[in-house]
Structures are given as C-alpha cells and as structure tokens.
Amino acid sequence: MSQKFFIDSLPPFTVKLLALFQKDKSSFLPDFYLTGGTALSLLLGHRESEDLDWFSPKNFDPVKLQSQLLKLGNLSRVELEENTLNAYLNEVKVQFLGYPYPLLGSLATWGNIKISSLLDIACTKVLTIGVRGSKKDFVDLYFLLKQFSLEELFTALAKKYRRVDYNQPHILKALVYFVNADSQPMPRMHQQIDWAKIKKEIIGKVKAIKL
Template sequence: MKIYVQTLPKSTANLLEEIKCLPEISRFYLTGGTALSLQLGHRESEDLDFFSYLNFKSEIIQQSLLKVCPIDSVQIERGTLNVFLKGVKLQFLHYPYSLLEEFVPWNNLQLSSVIDIACTKLITISARGSKKDFVDLYTILKKFTLENLFQKLDEKYKDVHYNHIHILKSLVYFDDADGQPTPRMHVDFDWELVKQDITKKVKIFSIKYLT
C-alpha cells in the first residue's frame, strides 16, 4: 500500500521518528485523521492518536516520552492520556473494540485500516462533526458506500447498538463545520461540493434504509 508521508507536517514527522522505537509505543496503533491521511493522501494532519486494546498506566507512557523531550502539557482521564510534545498533540486511548482488518505496517508503526477509521469517524461526526471530519468522510465515501460503512459499524461495535438514524442526521448537519477553517488539502477541494455529495449519498441511503 502506498503511504503518503507528505501529509505529515515536518514537526509531526520528526516527532514520530523520535518516539516510534519506544517500547511503550509498540503496544499502540496509530489511527484517526493522521493514519487516514497517510493512507488516502487527501489532507495534512498533525495530531497523533494512539489506541490500544489493553489498559495502560499513564505515568509509564509519560516517563517514556520524557526520554525524547520535555512534555509541554498533560491531561489525564480514565483510559486516556493527552500530551503536547514539541507543539504536537498526542492522545493515548484505551479502546477495547476489535479491528475489522489487519494493521497496515509502516515505519515501525501499525496503522489501523481505512474501514476501521471510517467506522470511528461516523461516531465522531455523530457527536460533533468538524470540517476535517466531513472532509475525511467525503474521501472515504469514494472508496466505500454508506451501506458498507453501516454494516461494518454494526460489526465493529456489535455490543453498542448505535442509533443509525441519529448518525445519518449528524452526517448532514454542517452548521458548526461551516465556520471552521479548511484543513490544508493535498487534493482539489470544494467545501460546497463536499456537503452536496455527502447529502446526496445520505439521502439515497436513507430512502433505502428507512423504507
């Protein structure tokens, strides 16, 4: 699989090189917008989201990161560690959901697959969709149909039972995203076209799903 390393800002790429060989990092996989951009090449993404099936101790992760550089800021919640290193935001999250597909290996790291990220992206948008989330969804929908995504969503989160109707409504609510800055794109981009395309696909799927 081609990896689009040019979607990483220099600060993020440099930091990844410094932390990728830390033993504590090996138990996590890289996911979220950055892992998606590395695989699809559509936009720049700087944050690093590391997920793990297993519980972890935030203190141990912090101690490991301190071997690389001072930590700018720390926020700890149950199962979550958020830090800033050299101006880059890193999240470490306990995420006890199975992966639908194998990891994508890259540069001594493991990336979650596009379909796994797509399922998580639906949940993210249903809570509060940012412009970059909709840009990601628009790009994902060039590879997968909404029917594919909802089938995989139910498979990945089989014990959760997310409300499909609520998610569908969220996919066409752009009011908050309209006022947000556009991410730095690596492909031709038109925000109005993004909204029109997603809305059209949601409408077609909803007619089929609700009838």
C-alpha cells in the first residue's frame, strides 16, 4: 500500500519549493531526509506547516551546500555552522542539520524526497518540548499521541537518544507546561481541534503514564 501524502496541508510557496527539490538532480539531496512539522503535516494532514527541516546522518560541508542551494533560487539570511545551514530559500525557511541519531522507523519516499517516520518525528518532538514547547509542538504532540502512547514514545526515546543525557522527569513536566504556548496563536488547522482540549488530553496522558 503506497503512502499517502497530504500535499494540500502545505502553503503553495512551500509546495513550489518542494517541487524544485523534486526536479533537482544535485548530489546532496539523497543524504538528507525531511522531518519536523512539515514532514508531519505531509504524513497526517492535520495542520498547515511551511518550514523545511532536513536532517542528515552524515557530516556535510555547509559552504558547499550553500552553493548548491543557490542554483535553486534566492537564498537569503544564511547562517552557517559546522554541519548546519539555516536560511530562507525563495522565502521559505529551511534548515539543514547533521543529525547523528539513529532512525527507528523506515523513511517514506515521495519522489526523490525521503521523509522521516512518525515515530522518529514524535521522538524529536518530545525532546523539543522538553527544551521549549511552542503551541505548534503541542498541537503536533496531540495528534502523535493518537498514533503512539507516551510509554511507547519514552521507550523509543531511550533507543534513539541513548547517547543524550536527557532528564525524563523534566520532560514529563515540560509536556504539561503550557505557559508560553498559551499566548501563541493556533496554527492554521486542517483538522479542527480546540486548544483547551489539546491541553486536557495531554495532561491526562501524562498523569496516566506508567514508566
């Protein structure tokens, strides 16, 4: 059974840029996979997302990557660090990041674009919320918790980030810390859900978890 992608969940300018990546024959793309909120929106179709986050298990030269991206359009606000490139490509925010953590699920393929699995996105999302949870992150977590239990996610987290010294009790507290997210706008939703219900559901899941 072929994977369904919710392309309509993305704004037109992001779809247009992804089409350029689809047509591009550069050698860098096979080393990266799409992840983050936009990858999740492609897989679930729950909300609009526009940024493109690309991870690679390999080290890469950001200066060389910059020259390759320039062939695809207007590249601006470029920030380069070791194994990292942040920029706007044709006004779409893009990130390319060396990410040495193992993939737990199989990559989906959309043409020549590889897309992270729901499980890997979920693990990264939980870790992100542990540092700083935005409203978009909590919205994503709500929908991911329809796919996985928190117990499953923490088991997967231990496998994926076994080399990371994360604090599990702290993450559990962060999963129900909504103070900063409360004042942020809701993302444009394709599956309607109330913010109060999202918080209630997540709080209930955290209270019920048995680790």
